[in-house]
Amino acid sequence: MRMIAIPTREGQVDDHFGHCAYYTVYTVDEKEEIVKTERLDSPEGCGCKSDIAEKMQAMGITLMLAGNMGDGAFHKLRTHGIEVVRGCSGPAEEVIQRYLRHELKDSAIACDHHDCGHHGEEKGKPSFRVITDF
Numbered sequence: 001m002r003m004i005a006i007p008t009r010e011g012q013v014d015d016h017f018g019h020c021a022y023y024t025v026y027t028v029d030e031k032e033e034i035v036k037t038e039r040l041d042s043p044e045g046c047g048c049k050s051d052i053a054e055k056m057q058a059m060g061i062t063l064m065l066a067g068n069m070g071d072g073a074f075h076k077l078r079t080h081g082i083e084v085v086r087g088c089s090g091p092a093e094e095v096i097q098r099y100l101r102h103e104l105k106d107s108a109i110a111c112d113h114h115d116c117g118h119h120g121e122e123k124g125k126p127s128f129r130v131i132t133d134f
Contacts, residue, residue: 003027003061004099005040005082006092013088013095017069023052024092025061032100053080065095065104 006013007020014020020042027036040059043050056064057080064077065088077084087107088095098104 001027001029001035002063003059004063004065004096005056005061006065006088006095007042007067008092011091011093013065013067013090013092015067015089017064017066017073018050023056024096025059026096028100034096034100053077053082057081065099068107 004026005023006026007017008014008024009021022042023040025038025040026034027038029035040055043052053076056077061082063083063085065085067088068086069077069084074084074086085099085104085106088104095104
């Protein structure tokens with residue numbers, strides 16, 4: 001079994017990981033079937049400065065299917081053992097199904113417009129890993 005999180009707002013993948021309303025968390029079995037869906041409330045404020053990565057790691061989440069996020073959030077999730085696929089959009093239910101059909105790849109694009117100003121990205125230095133082990 002593995003757990004996958006999607007930053008969500010009104011059933012859709014939220015454009016920005018750090019400002020989503022909540023995370024939809026899917027538990028997927030060895031047959032690539034969803035066996036459980038739950039909601040994890042998002043912390044207040046900026047996602048990269050919260051303890052959400054620690055909470056997700058403790059829950060056993062190992063993958064996030066996200067709209068977009070800055071490098072700070074990307075690295076924080078990766079440090080906590082959570083792989084990230086950026087560039088997802090649409091209803092969360094459709095996104096998880098597309099992932100399970102091996103139709104998603106990381107966009108490798110980091111968000112460069114932030115409200116909170118603590119992301120610490122270095123401009124012009126890409127720091128990402130395209131996930132190809134589907």
